[in-house]
Amino acid sequence: MPYARRTVFVALVATAFVALSGCGGKPPPVYPVTGKVTLGGKPYERLIVYFRPVSSEVNAFNLGVGETDKDGNLTMRSSGGMGVMAGEYKVTFTLQMMKTRQGTRAVGADEKPSEMGGTATAVELVPEAYRAGKAEETTTVRFTVQANQENRFDFDVPAK
Secondary structure, eight states, X not given: OOHHHHHHHHHHHHHHHHHHHOSSOSOOOOBOOEEEEEETTBOOTTOEEEEEEXXXXXXXXXXXXXXXXXXXXXXXXXXXXXXXXXXXXXXXXXXXXEEETTEEEEOOTTOOGXXXXXXXXXXXXXXXXXXXXXXXXTOOOEEEEOTTSOOEEEEEEOOO
């Protein structure tokens, strides 16, 4: 087989192999994490919880985010689905209350204060030692997600 044909043939076989096997292969499994999170003993709707891996780089399957409902119930999710990969996580929190002309309410993970209309003032209720963005390196809150087991994260964030 001439060199040019062989090069084209090898390139086509390699391309077919990549296409059939997928670019990244099969994604790793994620495991559900549920629980109850309160602040100073009180449940808050839209208290946001972040899981970041302790000993590996962040990726789409091990960066978890969850948002509590009005009773403090929590369900974690990642880009991989409802849950995160097995492993040990640093846990941080945020709960921003927005004061607007219409009243005070919590800001959800998918909202931006600038989209709330009018003048809004943000008040963070989570103490700095537990707060997302501030305590990511120093937080002492840890949680280990285990494969094929119930992963329940119950935690009361101390109030300011």
